[in-house]
Amino acid sequence: xxxxxxxxxxxxxxxxxxxxxxxxxxxxxxxxxxxxxxxxxxxxxxxxxxxxxxxxxxxxxxxxxxxxxxxxxxxxxxxxxxxxxxxxxxxxxxxxxxxxxxxxxxxxxxxxxxxxxxxxxxxxxxxxxxxxxxxxxxxxxxxxxxxxxxxxxxxxxxxxxxxxxxxxxxxxxxxxxxxxxxxxxxxxxxxxxxxxxxxxxxxxxxxxxxxxxxxxxxxxxxxxxxxxxxxxxxxxxxxxxxxxxxxxxxxxxxxxxxxxxxxxxxxxxxxxxxxxxxxxxxxxxxxxxxxxxxxxxxxxxxxxxxxxxxxxxxxxxxxxxxxxxxxxxxxxxxxxxxxxxxxxxxxxxxxxxxxxxxxxxxxxxxxxxxxxxxxxxxxxxxxxxxxxxxxxxxxxxxxxxxxxxxxxxxxxxxxxxxxxxx
Ligand SMILES: *[C@@H]1O[C@H](CO)[C@@H](O)[C@H](O)[C@H]1NC(C)=O
Ligand SMILES: *[C@@H]1O[C@H](CO)[C@@H](O)[C@H](O)[C@H]1NC(C)=O
Ligand SMILES: *[C@@H]1O[C@H](CO)[C@@H](O)[C@H](O)[C@H]1NC(C)=O
Ligand SMILES: *[C@@H]1O[C@H](CO)[C@@H](O)[C@H](O)[C@H]1NC(C)=O
Ligand SMILES: *[C@@H]1O[C@H](CO)[C@@H](O)[C@H](O)[C@H]1NC(C)=O
Ligand SMILES: *[C@@H]1O[C@H](CO)[C@@H](O)[C@H](O)[C@H]1NC(C)=O
Numbered sequence: 001x002x003x004x005x006x007x008x009x010x011x012x013x014x015x016x017x018x019x020x021x022x023x024x025x026x027x028x029x030x031x032x033x034x035x036x037x038x039x040x041x042x043x044x045x046x047x048x049x050x051x052x053x054x055x056x057x058x059x060x061x062x063x064x065x066x067x068x069x070x071x072x073x074x075x076x077x078x079x080x081x082x083x084x085x086x087x088x089x090x091x092x093x094x095x096x097x098x099x100x101x102x103x104x105x106x107x108x109x110x111x112x113x114x115x116x117x118x119x120x121x122x123x124x125x126x127x128x129x130x131x132x133x134x135x136x137x138x139x140x141x142x143x144x145x146x147x148x149x150x151x152x153x154x155x156x157x158x159x160x161x162x163x164x165x166x167x168x169x170x171x172x173x174x175x176x177x178x179x180x181x182x183x184x185x186x187x188x189x190x191x192x193x194x195x196x197x198x199x200x201x202x203x204x205x206x207x208x209x210x211x212x213x214x215x216x217x218x219x220x221x222x223x224x225x226x227x228x229x230x231x232x233x234x235x236x237x238x239x240x241x242x243x244x245x246x247x248x249x250x251x252x253x254x255x256x257x258x259x260x261x262x263x264x265x266x267x268x269x270x271x272x273x274x275x276x277x278x279x280x281x282x283x284x285x286x287x288x289x290x291x292x293x294x295x296x297x298x299x300x301x302x303x304x305x306x307x308x309x310x311x312x313x314x315x316x317x318x319x320x321x322x323x324x325x326x327x328x329x330x331x332x333x334x335x336x337x338x339x340x341x342x343x344x345x346x347x348x349x350x351x352x353x354x355x356x357x358x359x360x361x362x363x364x365x366x367x368x369x370x371x372x373x374x375x376x377x378x379x380x381x382x383x384x385x386x387x388x389x390x391x392x393x394x395x396x397x398x399x400x401x402x403x404x405x406x407x408x409x410x411x412x413x414x415x416x417x418x419x420x421x422x
Pocket of ligand 4: 026027028054055119120
């Protein structure tokens with residue numbers, strides 16, 4: 001049907017001349033992400049292809065291949081958008097540690113073919129410098145106008161697999177904060193707590209990771225890139241019972257991030273270009289509740305959390321949040337603040353008890369990880385199809401099970417270059 005050589009030379013062509021897609025306002029996009037395979041719970045177990053093809057014709061194919069290995073997966077979509085699990089484990093992915101701070105193709109590519117003509121080509125890639133890399137296009141967008149991909153409870157990660165029963169309901173991410181940033185995340189949801197006189201990140205009452213490790217990742221990332229990162233400190237689930245602990249923590253933050261932290265009034269209305277003029281690219285939001293009063297410092301982030309228990313409710317919640325934002329922007333009264341949609345399902349204690357009991361008998365299927373694997377592809381499609389013009393911050397669990405980063409990057413270029421009316 002098509003020849004490997006053609007594809008390989010196409011890859012070389014694209015590497016030399018860049019991806020010179022004819023029409024930037026084209027909405028077609030192919031995204032590679034991950035899903036677990038077989039019994040392993042590892043999120044990066046197999047490669048998933050999402051497609052959204054304008055002008056799709058029956059008979060078109062999507063071909064996943066590796067640029068040096070003899071490997072193919074061919075799929076004939078039945079319609080213009082969807083996703084398919086390929087069963088191909090990313091074992092031959094190449095990452096170079098020396099260039100970890102720039103976007104890297106891993107060797108896996110997917111081509112959209114029509115009668116052996118290649119219509120589009122994408123690679124499985126990191127997104128370590130996507131903001132600065134696209135600066136010539138997106139420099140005049142403000143933070144409030146940008147689509148910013150984020151993680152929900154960013155510090156709740158654990159490497160150990162399989163997950164323990166406690167991990168099932170507390171772990172929200174598979175990889176470190178550094179890994180999340182290299183993957184393309186620019187909004188972090190950090191929940192500091194104090195355990196044994198040390199700062200940690202907690203999920204509810206459970207200490208997940210030492211805060212120092214997370215702060216080191218953020219500083220290393222900022223030292224090595226020109227990216228802009230937003231941290232939302234919130235909840236303070238443990239150890240912040242007296243006001244003094246907040247004051248101590250705020251001082252600690254200011255010391256720790258001196259030279260990184262950007263303190264400016266109305267930061268959500270600053271363009272990326274304006275932020276790049278200063279050397280400081282770290283933005284804080286801080287929301288704490290003390291004796292019934294809410295204290296906010298720095299940049300307000302209007303957090304939208306649906307507390308939803310299933311996929312259908314999540315879909316309506318996302319619909320409602322984004323259509324409200326659309327109405328506001330039509331009224332020009334928009335962009336009051338940054339706005340973060342938590343696009344994840346939340347378990348309540350009765351759901352946890354039921355799932356934990358089922359898990360005991362080998363049948364649990366509602367860990368946060370399993371739910372994220374189920375919703376990840378859907379959230380990606382909802383934002384790609386319906387909400388790409390309104391999204392501001394979107395935070396998800398298990399980022400690698402979604403294509404939200406790629407949708408956000410594409411959407412930002414679209415917002416900067418294309419007609420955004422209607
Ligand atoms: C998954 O299971 C299938 C069938 O047992 C096997 O062929 C394949 O190699 C497994 N894949 C991985 C990544 O373990
Ligand atoms: C396309 O088909 C897939 C199943 O192959 C289905 O899940 C998806 O909803 C369909 N998409 C549209 C836009 O009809
Ligand atoms: C592919 O080529 C065949 C033969 O030239 C043609 O009949 C068919 O319509 C083409 N398919 C598409 C999707 O263009
Ligand atoms: C978008 O790009 C695809 C692939 O290059 C092409 O088939 C389609 O006609 C384009 N659509 C528009 C509106 O440019
Ligand atoms: C951003 O705005 C500045 C000042 O108006 C202008 O010179 C520059 O070309 C704009 N950049 C883009 C990408 O539109
Ligand atoms: C969300 O909105 C879309 C498009 O407006 C609609 O087709 C879909 O049914 C809505 N979903 C829910 C669950 O409300």
